[in-house]
Amino acid sequence: MNNEPERGIQRKLRKRLRVESFFKLLMAASTWLVLASLVLILAIILWKSLPALKLSMITRNPGSGYYLGREGGILNAILGSLQVVFGATLLALAIALPAVVFLTSYLRQKSWLAELIRFSLDVLWGIPSIVYGAFGFLIMITFHLRASLLAGMITVAMVELPILSRALEETIRLVPSDLKEATYSLGASRWQTATRVVLRQVFPGLVTAVLMAMGRGLGDAAAVLFTAGYTDKITTSLLQPVATLPLAIFFQLNSPFPEVQQRAYASAAILTVLVLFISLASRRLSRRLGRHKIS
Amino acid sequence: MSIQRLSRRDRGPELATAPFAFFPVALAGAIFLALLIKAWPLLSLKSLSSLIFSSTWLPSRGHFGLWPFILGTIWVTISAFVLAVPVAILTSLYLSEYAPARVKRIFQPILDLLAGLPSVIYGMWGVLIVVPLVSKYLAPFFGRQSSGYSILAASLVLALMILPTIISVSVEVLNSVPLALKEAALSLGATRFEVIRYVVMKKSFPGMLAACVLGLSRAFGETIAVLMVVGNVPAIPRSLFSPAYPLPALLANNYGEMMSIPGYESALNLAALLLLVIVVGFSLLARWYLVRISRRSS
Amino acid sequence: MNQTSRLRVENLNVFYGQNHVLKNISLSLPDNRITVIIGPSGCGKTTLLRSLNRLLDEQEGVRVEGRVFLDGQDIYQPGVDITLVRKRMGLLSQKPQVLPMSIYDNVAFGPRLLGLRDRRHLDDLVEKYLRLAGLWEEVKGRLQEPASRLSIGQQQRLCLARGLAVEPEVILGDEPTSALDPQSSRNVETQLLNLKENYTIVLVTHILRQARRLADYVAFLYFGELIEFGPASEVLISPRDSRTRAYITGEIS
Ligand SMILES: Nc1ncnc2c1ncn2[C@@H]1O[C@H](COP(=O)(O)OP(=O)(O)OP(=O)(O)O)[C@@H](O)[C@H]1O
Ligand SMILES: [Mg+2]
Numbered sequence: 001m002n003n004e005p006e007r008g009i010q011r012k013l014r015k016r017l018r019v020e021s022f023f024k025l026l027m028a029a030s031t032w033l034v035l036a037s038l039v040l041i042l043a044i045i046l047w048k049s050l051p052a053l054k055l056s057m058i059t060r061n062p063g064s065g066y067y068l069g070r071e072g073g074i075l076n077a078i079l080g081s082l083q084v085v086f087g088a089t090l091l092a093l094a095i096a097l098p099a100v101v102f103l104t105s106y107l108r109q110k111s112w113l114a115e116l117i118r119f120s121l122d123v124l125w126g127i128p129s130i131v132y133g134a135f136g137f138l139i140m141i142t143f144h145l146r147a148s149l150l151a152g153m154i155t156v157a158m159v160e161l162p163i164l165s166r167a168l169e170e171t172i173r174l175v176p177s178d179l180k181e182a183t184y185s186l187g188a189s190r191w192q193t194a195t196r197v198v199l200r201q202v203f204p205g206l207v208t209a210v211l212m213a214m215g216r217g218l219g220d221a222a223a224v225l226f227t228a229g230y231t232d233k234i235t236t237s238l239l240q241p242v243a244t245l246p247l248a249i250f251f252q253l254n255s256p257f258p259e260v261q262q263r264a265y266a267s268a269a270i271l272t273v274l275v276l277f278i279s280l281a282s283r284r285l286s287r288r289l290g291r292h293k294i295s
Numbered sequence: 296m297s298i299q300r301l302s303r304r305d306r307g308p309e310l311a312t313a314p315f316a317f318f319p320v321a322l323a324g325a326i327f328l329a330l331l332i333k334a335w336p337l338l339s340l341k342s343l344s345s346l347i348f349s350s351t352w353l354p355s356r357g358h359f360g361l362w363p364f365i366l367g368t369i370w371v372t373i374s375a376f377v378l379a380v381p382v383a384i385l386t387s388l389y390l391s392e393y394a395p396a397r398v399k400r401i402f403q404p405i406l407d408l409l410a411g412l413p414s415v416i417y418g419m420w421g422v423l424i425v426v427p428l429v430s431k432y433l434a435p436f437f438g439r440q441s442s443g444y445s446i447l448a449a450s451l452v453l454a455l456m457i458l459p460t461i462i463s464v465s466v467e468v469l470n471s472v473p474l475a476l477k478e479a480a481l482s483l484g485a486t487r488f489e490v491i492r493y494v495v496m497k498k499s500f501p502g503m504l505a506a507c508v509l510g511l512s513r514a515f516g517e518t519i520a521v522l523m524v525v526g527n528v529p530a531i532p533r534s535l536f537s538p539a540y541p542l543p544a545l546l547a548n549n550y551g552e553m554m555s556i557p558g559y560e561s562a563l564n565l566a567a568l569l570l571l572v573i574v575v576g577f578s579l580l581a582r583w584y585l586v587r588i589s590r591r592s593s
Numbered sequence: 594m595n596q597t598s599r600l601r602v603e604n605l606n607v608f609y610g611q612n613h614v615l616k617n618i619s620l621s622l623p624d625n626r627i628t629v630i631i632g633p634s635g636c637g638k639t640t641l642l643r644s645l646n647r648l649l650d651e652q653e654g655v656r657v658e659g660r661v662f663l664d665g666q667d668i669y670q671p672g673v674d675i676t677l678v679r680k681r682m683g684l685l686s687q688k689p690q691v692l693p694m695s696i697y698d699n700v701a702f703g704p705r706l707l708g709l710r711d712r713r714h715l716d717d718l719v720e721k722y723l724r725l726a727g728l729w730e731e732v733k734g735r736l737q738e739p740a741s742r743l744s745i746g747q748q749q750r751l752c753l754a755r756g757l758a759v760e761p762e763v764i765l766g767d768e769p770t771s772a773l774d775p776q777s778s779r780n781v782e783t784q785l786l787n788l789k790e791n792y793t794i795v796l797v798t799h800i801l802r803q804a805r806r807l808a809d810y811v812a813f814l815y816f817g818e819l820i821e822f823g824p825a826s827e828v829l830i831s832p833r834d835s836r837t838r839a840y841i842t843g844e845i846s
Contacts, residue, residue: 012708013676020488027389030382034462035402037455038409041420048423095315102312120319126578127326127571128516130543134550134567135326138333158322165319191308212411219413222518222543226551246415250519253419268416279408396653478648479690479752483703483759484680493702497693 042272049269052262058270062232067252069259074267076234077248081274083149083235084228084244085217088156089164089210095157096164104172105190105198121169125162130222132158137226149235149242152228159223160213167212171205172198204286211282215275221246245271330568337561346565352529359562361569363529367539368573370446370532371521372514375453379514380507383458387465387503392491403463410459418523421452426524434536441536444526449539452520457510464509468502469495501589508581515574518543542570596623600645600763600793605659607640607649614640616817618659622763622810627785627794629804629825632814633845638797641814642765645795646682647675663763680707683756685769689748691740692755696732699740699751703759718758726754727784746777753784764788766796770803782807801841805829813837 060073099117107114136155145151175198183193199206217223221244229241230251245267252264337346337359349360390399429451430443441447472495480490496503526538527548550563598621607615615637622628630638643649647668649657660667668678680703692699700719701709709715719736723729728750732743740751749769756764766785770778785794785807798804804811808825813834821828821837832838839845 009677009707013674016486016489016676016706017674020486023488024389024393027385027393030385031389031394031398031402034382034386034458035405038405038459040424041409041412041417041455044420044423045416095318098312098315099318102309102316106309106312107316117316117319120323122579122582123323123575124319126512126516126575127323128518128543128574130516130518130546131326131330131567131571134546134564135329137550138329138564161319161322189308215411219411219415221413221415222547225547246413246519249415249419250523253422253523264419268419271413272416275411275413276408279404279411283404283407473690474651475686475688476690476692478651479684479686480692480702481651482646482648482679482682482684482765483706483755484676485702485706486676489706493694494692 045265045268045272048262048265052259052266053269054266057263057266061234066232067255067257067260069257074243074245074248074263074270076232077243077245077267078270078274079234080149080228080231080243081218081245081271084152084156084224084242085214087149087153088160088217089214091153091157092160092164092213093210096161096168100165100168100172101198104169105193121162121165124158125166127162128222129159129220130225133223133226136223140227146239147227147229147241148239149228150238152224152242152244153238155223155227156217156220159220160217163216164209164213167209168202168206171202171209174205175201208282208286211278211285215278218274218278219246219271221250245274327568327571330564330571333564334561334568337558337565340558346562347569350531354556354559354562357558359558359565361542361562361566363531364540364542364545364566365569365573366531367446367525368515368541368543368570370535370539371449371453371525371541372511374446374450374535375457375514376507376511378450379454379458379461379510382454383461383465383507383510384503386458387462387469388491388495390462391466391469392487392495406459406463410463414456414517414520415523417452417456418520421448421520421524425451429536437536439534439536442526442538444524444538445536446525446532446539447535449521449525449541450535452524453514453517456517456520457514460513461506461510464506465499465503468499468506471502472498501585504581505585508578508585512574512578512581515577516543516570518547522547542566546570596621596626598623599664600795601662602641602645603660603662605641605644605657605661607637607644607658608656610654614817615644618819620812620819620822622793622795624793625789625791626809627789627796627807628810628812629808630795630797630812630814631799631801631804631840633840634799636814637817638814639767642767642795642797645763645765646679646684648679648684650675680759681761682763682765683753683759683761685749685752685756685764685766687768688772689745689752691743691748691751694740695737696740696743696751697736699755700758702755707759722754722758723751725757725784725788726750727780728754744777746773746780749773749777749781750784753781757788761792763793763795766794768797768799771799778803801829813840815840 056071057073058078059075061076062074063070063072066072103114103117132155136151136158139154140147140151183197188196224244224247228244230243230247231241232243235242249264249267249271252260252267255261346359346361347365348362349358350362351358351360352363390402394402425448426443429445429448430441433447434441434443476494476498477490480494481487485493521541522544525541525544527540527544528538529540532539545566546563600622602618602620605615605618606613618641630641632638640649644657645661649655657669661669663678663681666673692702694702697719700722701715704715704718720729723732728747731747740748743751749772764785770781773781782803785796788794796807805825808829810823811825811828812822813820813828813832815836821832821834828837829841832841836845
């Protein structure tokens, strides 16, 4: 054995290990930087919102003089956001589900029609929500609608549609094709296969997709900005304007009164809690519902 | 059971679901057409290039130069991207290749939550923290004056906002690199970092790129968070510390009440159309490229 | 005959969490011979193999106790450099794992890590090891193609060449032919038989006939214990332990 190359290798190895430690350090540093800044966001919202976080925030509507710092809450916006989001998600689901079933069960995957539909979904997916907001507004003025719960719901549904479709398609595509064939060979029609077997298989994915779309719809301010309007009351009809949480935060934050600004922080905390709830629920549900899945 | 009977029984549901599948096609077309029709009055008066490349924005005098807004959009998006991508790549590599399971368990739910956090909250955080940071510390450090409402503030907020998305998608991509492949490289005497550099990165390049594109297209269209910290001044931006006025902010601030001035409505619809074309064109380009490389590598 | 062993295992215990997977294994792997490890599924063969070049360290929640000596040095001592240990042992896995690069770069990967840059020298090495793995004639015209285009059998031989190119002393194989067709399996087996003159080879296999064809020595593992170890002729033909006999006659699998 000659020792010269051995020693060269040793020296190079020390250098390689130094490079490794350097990058590892860099990666760890950036990870902790990211974690710290993200946790900082949550911490600051919580800390800033503490002075204004009273029970009345979620149990009362804005009273008179609320925007000057007097009594009241944002129950109107909380309920309004939920109304908009539930309606929008139902609407989006009512379109996305049959569309995706058609796309995955009735079309050959490489046909031009399937390509066209997929392409359109990609296009829709890329469209910023402010553009949907603008389009929703154009529809509104065309049909002489006022800014209303209905208009807001339709616009948010458009935002959610591509998100929902893409997630659904992905989960459906993961269904093993053996399973589909096994069902066909039992004499089931495509429809029966799609509804009884495939849907049951994808149910966990469906739930996560719906919750994800809801989360997105809940926080989207740009889509409701021109279409949903704003009101200090609780909305009881589809044609009345409706308050939403993101806009409540936005408006209160622009107020010159510190008390009102503090309530913006509190509203942000409430919105965060709602989103947190959705994200936890989707984790929990997809785990629980996934038990019977064949993989 | 004959194929024919099977398919006859299936006709009904097929016909019932088909219209829904055409809905996305119709919607995409309708949005494009509606904006085009609404923008047409202005487009028939002036050439598209004069509208895009002129930098005078004086609606009351009939000047509708969109260049400052386009530049604002590009500046903010690109700087956010440049800030976010290296950090996202380093972080996702750390999370997938080095981090102990405990760290991953802490990180995952936080990333999920923050990826879904509404943009108005990021914007709020920007107003509270980033804007003062820029005006009090960063700008003076570089010898400049800034109100803090600036491209830099917007891109910092935006970068932070798209980070969770990019990171969680990238981690998923990285985790799909087979363990056995990494072990093969390790057993040739590679260090972990060399495995990452020569094997993992190469294997997951298309997926990582897709993750970044996802973040980028989200950044392009982001409205509220940017609007809150970018200053909204319709002038050509001079530096990272100057304010800007990206297209989405222009729309958000003016779209609802644009009726009185002639041509104004058209100009705003043109702005929306431009935004649409930029974002969609960009994401289609990226998609096409991704398909191409994934075809080449398989 | 008195066999020397540069690779020795002493009182090795491996735990996955609470699960005691390898129980007090002691084993000397004879130089320049093929040692085949057999045993029913889940008995710890892969684990034993991976403990030899410390790939087990890459997993979380694994605890290794005991010692593995390579040329008299305990590779589990702190301060031992893992990359150098691994460089001295080539690994063939169940499914061939070609790196996402060209055929040439796959073979040159190891030497390049060690700092070899000279193109001519690399060319020579690539050719030498592709020949040694019996692949040169098939790929010499297409060295720059992605390695993933090769057939599975060719890929496995490429992995062999790639492993040889870092000049290991030991070759570890975890059922290296299980994903291959019979012809390719034979091909890999032939290469292994040719290589044993210069390398210490440790092979895990499920196929008893393959063990008979290749083994000089056989180790039989059962539920994490080493039941029997000795020359192939003894273990495979007249095993001392009843469990070994049962396995070899196919009563347990
Ligand atoms: N990563 C792991 N985590 C927990 N337990 C593991 C892990 N890998 C293996 N085991 C367990 O360790 C035991 C030995 O596994 P090992 O893979 O070594 O068996 P094997 O003999 O190679 O089996 P096979 O012939 O099927 O490949 C098994 O009981 C297995 O369940
Ligand atoms: Mg095994």
